[in-house]
Amino acid sequence: MPTDARPTTDAHPTTGTCPATDAPGLPTDAPGLPAARGPLSAAVLASLRHPAPTHLAPVLAEVPADPWGEDVQLTLYVCYELHYRGFAGVDPAWEWSPPLLALRGRLERAFLDALRREVGEPPPLAEVLAGLLVEPPDGDGPSHHLLTAGTRQQAREYLAHRSLYHLKEADPQMWAVPRLPNPAKAALVAVQYDEYGAGRPERAHAELFAAMMADFGLDPTYGAYLDAVPAPALAVVNTMSLFGLHRALRAALVGQFAAVEITSPPGAARLAEAFERLGATPRGTLFYREHVLADAVHEQLVRHTVIDPLLTLADCPGPEIAFGALAYLRAEDRFADHLMAAWRHDHDHDPAPGHDPDPASGYGHGFESGSLRAPLPEFDPGPATTGSPVPEGADR
Structure with missing residues (x-):
């Protein structure tokens, strides 16, 4: 963090900071502003x-x-x-x-x-939670595609999309902590302790995701792909931030958190296997392998020690928890539909082997893939990153 607060003539009168430079104490890894979209x-x-x-x-x-x-x-x-x-x-x-x-x-x-409007009148909470435990038998989303037919380039696109979420993983849910009763608060913090590495910073899930990005030749810098990521992926993150920043929506935030913890293990297992098939090293699969076991345990904690105490509060009704879970899944469905439509488009318009597509031809909507707003150049993380070992215990 910068510690040299240099006086300037155009410093803001309240903050004492110059608007054209990082303020004292502001993390140096804050991303730059993106390009406008309207x-x-x-x-x-x-x-x-x-x-x-x-x-x-x-x-x-x-x-x-x-x-x-x-x-x-x-x-x-x-x-x-x-x-x-x-x-x-x-x-x-x-x-x-x-x-x-x-x-x-x-x-x-x-x-x-x-x-x-997307969710409508939510079913009873018990029905929603039970439904989250059931995987559709004919799943055809991104994790299924990457496992059976995906390419390494599509895996890179998937990670670029997800980076806006997973490089801040667990952060939105922390806003719920001061707004919950003590039993639920204790359970949520226990889950979050795992998300942040259980006392080992190198095992924080955001760090594991960054290592996976580097393994796939992607820039793991926070916010690096904001300009490339389209609205459907932004909406997933915005749903969490919306619920997190409003105390009135804390029940919806708990529902969103429950949906993540309950539904993620099967998809994480598919993605770990898919990425291994696509040439990932152990560093490139650890994030998802970690989630297969961790989220199975977290699911029980969230259901029984976070949600149950909330149901005793008059202003945290079950329907609002159900809404949060279903709203998050609707946003995820929109993102999955966007990805699959773009990948099907690219497959249908795949150029002949050895032929470089003309962006004007419509292949990939003018990009490497229609799922992103900009290409993904290969990123060289340098020896300091590429040489970092897999954290101890990664293969447990």
């Missing part, structure tokens, strides 16, 4: 390049109609990221800027309404 995100990103607050009233009247679209989802992601690591060169005071929070609130209401 008039709304363009206006917000332009404002963030100046000291907070900036007048955003003209933007408020121009909120796009599609809450699932690129412009809205990127704008929401940028607003939420100010509560995580922020962005390099952005005044930290933007995190609590009233005009920006007002805009975010309008976008959140539209997005939450869209999630509720």
